[in-house]
Amino acid sequence: MPDPAFAHPRLAPLYDFFEGPRRDLDAYLDIADELGAGRVLDIGCGTGSLAIRLAARGRIVVGVDPAEASLEIAKAKPGGSVVTWLPGDAAAASGVDADLAVMTGNVAQAFTTDEDWIRTLEEVHAALRAGGHLVFETRRPERRAWEEWAADPAHLILDVPGIGQVEQRRQVLEVKLPLVSFRYTYRFLADGTAISSDSTLRFRDRDEVESSLRATGYRVLDVRDAPDRPGREFVFVALRG
Structure with a gap:
């Protein structure tokens, strides 16, 4: 079940205003350019801030989120009509054949059990093409x-x-x-x-995240800083095996 902040019809419209300009998303635009990703899957896309910016650069974008109130806001935004919006979790995107899948903000940490986290990594794996990439961030527990x-x-x-x-x-x-x-x-x-x-x-340390990625068929290519929050986040770049 998504949190009320994203799913409640009176709270979802507040999200963009209280979050502000989302400069944290700039790094994902740069990574999509770096990897030459033409088809992008945005998991936990929320109100679509990143998905719409990616689509504006000519990419094919699929946004997935379990909070339908947030998806309705995303659809109504300028540029929202060119993104494919899917209600549900990563399993809803099976067969998308994406070059790149992303999880921004708190999405990766919202999977609080090992079972949910591993299942999500497996579902993303099924949605990526061979040689596709998964990129996400998580806060450093320390x-x-x-x-x-x-x-x-x-x-x-x-x-x-x-x-x-x-x-x-x-x-x-x-x-x-x-x-x-x-x-x-x-x-x-x-x-x-x-x-x-x-x-x-859930606050996972670097070793735990890397181990879970290897166990689900990924190869960790890089672990970076978030440019706007140096020393606070791990940004994982993984290759689908």
Whole structure:
């Protein structure tokens, strides 16, 4: 089940406004150029910010996400009509024959059990052509990002067009490594309604991720820094075997 932040009809339209310009996605555009990827699969595409930018550069793009409320927003965006949007998980993209599959943001960490993570890697493998690439990011556990989250409630009030002022707050609920659970609460100031979205992320270290990739038929080509967050993220570039 996707988190309410992406699936709730009142929360999904807020995502792009609170996330801002998403400069973190620039690196994925550069990697797609670097790898010469003509057909790209965006797993956990959300509201389509990356998929639409990739398609605008002339690529064939398939976006997959289990949150249909987010997909509806993606479809309605300028340029959204040229992307193929699929509801569901990576299994929905079987046979896409992509040159490149990507998982941006928190997508890779949202698979909290070993079974779900391995199954997802296998499903992506089936969606890639022979010699295709998988690229994704995950936070470095040693940076202990949850301590920064606990210290910063991410309190913000934005005036969202068509909705009005919305207040956001964050709360760390539980740290039981390798799992960290947190809650975002959004209060709509026009009517006082408050809606919360709870999430849990799994923090895998580099060895664990590399081992899981090898076990599912990939070869790790590179592990990079995220250019906009040096020292905070691993960016894995893997080749489908």
